[in-house]
Ligand SMILES: [Ca+2]
Ligand SMILES: [Ca+2]
């Protein structure tokens with residue numbers, strides 16, 4: 001996954017529509033292609049607009065062709081969905097009370113819901129158009145994430161004194177069974193999940209990044225150097241997060257298989273980076289390096305397959321979250337440059353640059369043209 005090997009090149013070409021026969025004739029030059037793409041430039045991000053309605057919005061999420069976000073309508077926040085294939089917007093819930101922070105996995109949307117006077121986790125099945133309740137504990141459950149059959153969230157049920165020290169809980173959708181992942185001392189926050197791995201940040205013992213293996217029910221401290229511990233993300237065996245060391249803000253990735261930590265990049269100042277996310281070879285984060293006043297924030301990223309850093313978007317205001325799935329990122333753009341503040345849900349799709357020089361050198365010009373045409377379309 002980290003380096004673009006033959007299999008992933010093959011997978012990319014298959015996605016571009018090449019047949020098995022065409023792929024077979026391509027295998028001979030794959031090693032050359034793999035070497036040259038390892039030094040290739042990053043691709044580019046093609047931006048698009050999802051919603052520019054005047055309502056206040058927050059926390060967009062994406063999975064496949066579905067985008068969801070929280071939107072202020074009639075004085076309260078609801079969960080709104082959008083289908084990127086049909087460019088149509090639809091209501092997921094407009095129940096009384098505020099709904100925030102949706103996340104999506106295939107046809108299931110989950111979110112934080114205040115309809116009961118405290119925060120609970122609710123869900124919605126897009127295929128059956130049915131809503132369902134996940135938690136009913138009288139204390140707060142917030143910030144759910146979902147992958148496959150499992151939902152995880154920040155849970156405040158055990159802090160009956162202050163209601164601000166969180167644990168991590170989870171729920172199996174198929175069995176409707178709730179369970180605790182971590183009731184460690186201090187606060188555990190910002191859980192993320194991919195396959196059978198859950199990760200979170202913790203302020204326990206000065207701060208750290210933890211992972212949890214759902215198949216073995218074991219917790220593992222990844223990084224415990226204070227002040228580490230901003231909310232991490234996980235994809236496969238790769239965990240990513242931002243932290244500050246020696247007054248430099250860095251983005252790190254950790255290989256759960258080898259137990260090794262790697263610096264992706266760092267700013268030579270304590271510029272704020274937060275909200276690192278990973279999907280496939282792409283790592284993205286909010287980055288304050290372009291700050292020139294106001295609420296300017298940028299999204300920067302890094303392609304682990306070609307070791308290249310790039311800017312995804314800049315001057316997006318005080319946006320507090322984005323989401324990444326496949327090659328598409330969505331975020332909230334808060335723009336007050338000309339008049340009243342606008343709250344736009346924007347997106348961008350990453351178009352990787354194929355190893356064009358390698359292919360041209362091997363006389364496969366027609367193939368290159370086909371790749372580029374299909375990639376650009
Ligand atoms: Ca509502
Ligand atoms: Ca609750």
Ligand SMILES: [Ca+2]
Pocket residue numbers: 165166167168182183184185186187188
């Ligand atoms: Ca705790």
